[in-house]
Amino acid sequence: MSARTALWTSAAGVTLVAVLGVLVAQGVVWPNRILAARHDVRGVDVSHYQGEIDWDVLAAQDLDFAWIKATEGASHTDPRFAASWASATETDLLVGAYHFMSFESPGADQAAHLAAEVPVTPGTLPPVIDLELYGSYFENQPAPGEVHAILDPLVAGIEEHYGAAPIVYATEEAYDLYLADRYPDLPIWIRSVAWAPRLSDGRDWTVWQYSNRDRLPGYGGVEPYIDMNVFAGTREELQALALR
Incomplete structure (x- = not known):
C-alpha cells in the first residue's frame, strides 16, 4: 500500500x-434499537421537557405504555403532569406516574407528596421511584446508608397508599451503589443506553430504558428527544402489575 x-x-x-x-x-x-427490538412491549417516559403532548398521536406510534413524571422530592410537582395524566389515561396506553427521589428530604415526606398528586386509579401502572445521582451528588455520592434511610420509607409509603410495590428506575451506577443485592421484591427499571443491560448481581430487569435519543410525532417541548423503553414480558404481564 x-x-x-x-x-x-x-x-x-x-x-x-x-x-x-x-x-x-x-x-x-x-445500536441498542436492534437488541431492544427483541422485546414486543415498548413505551416512553416523559416530563414537562417534552412540552404539550398530543397523546392520541403519541399512542399511535406502536407504544404500549407510558410513565409520566409527577413529583420530585417533598414539594415539586411537574407542571405538565396533570394535563398529561388526564389525556394519557384516555388512550389505550398503560399509564403510570414516576417520582424523582431527592437525597435532601425524608422519604416519608416524599411518599406523602406523591400520594397527594397522583390518584389511586385502578388499571394504571404502579408508581416508579427514579433513583439516580444528580447535581453535586455526581462528585459527592451519598453513602448507601443515607440513601436507604430515604428509600425505605418512600417504598413503604407507596406500598401502603397504592397497595402495590413501586418499580425502581436506576442508572447502572445508582443500581450498583444502592440496589445491588437489596430489595429483591421490587421490580427494576434499568437505564442502559450504550449496551444491553446486565445487572451486577445477576438479577433480571423488568423494564429497560434503551434509548434517550428517539424522536416521535406528538410532542413539542424544549427537549427534542424522548426516552424509549421495553418491558421484559408480554403486554398482559405488564397489565398484571396494574393497580387494583
Whole structure:
C-alpha cells in the first residue's frame, strides 16, 4: 500500500467514525434499537421537557405504555403532569406516574407528596421511584446508608397508599451503589443506553430504558428527544402489575 493510499484510508476511517458519532448523537443511529427490538412491549417516559403532548398521536406510534413524571422530592410537582395524566389515561396506553427521589428530604415526606398528586386509579401502572445521582451528588455520592434511610420509607409509603410495590428506575451506577443485592421484591427499571443491560448481581430487569435519543410525532417541548423503553414480558404481564 502506497503512502498516499494509506493516508487516504486513514482519513476515510476518521471521517466515517466522525459521521457515525454525529448520527449516534442525533439519534439517527442507535445500536441498542436492534437488541431492544427483541422485546414486543415498548413505551416512553416523559416530563414537562417534552412540552404539550398530543397523546392520541403519541399512542399511535406502536407504544404500549407510558410513565409520566409527577413529583420530585417533598414539594415539586411537574407542571405538565396533570394535563398529561388526564389525556394519557384516555388512550389505550398503560399509564403510570414516576417520582424523582431527592437525597435532601425524608422519604416519608416524599411518599406523602406523591400520594397527594397522583390518584389511586385502578388499571394504571404502579408508581416508579427514579433513583439516580444528580447535581453535586455526581462528585459527592451519598453513602448507601443515607440513601436507604430515604428509600425505605418512600417504598413503604407507596406500598401502603397504592397497595402495590413501586418499580425502581436506576442508572447502572445508582443500581450498583444502592440496589445491588437489596430489595429483591421490587421490580427494576434499568437505564442502559450504550449496551444491553446486565445487572451486577445477576438479577433480571423488568423494564429497560434503551434509548434517550428517539424522536416521535406528538410532542413539542424544549427537549427534542424522548426516552424509549421495553418491558421484559408480554403486554398482559405488564397489565398484571396494574393497580387494583
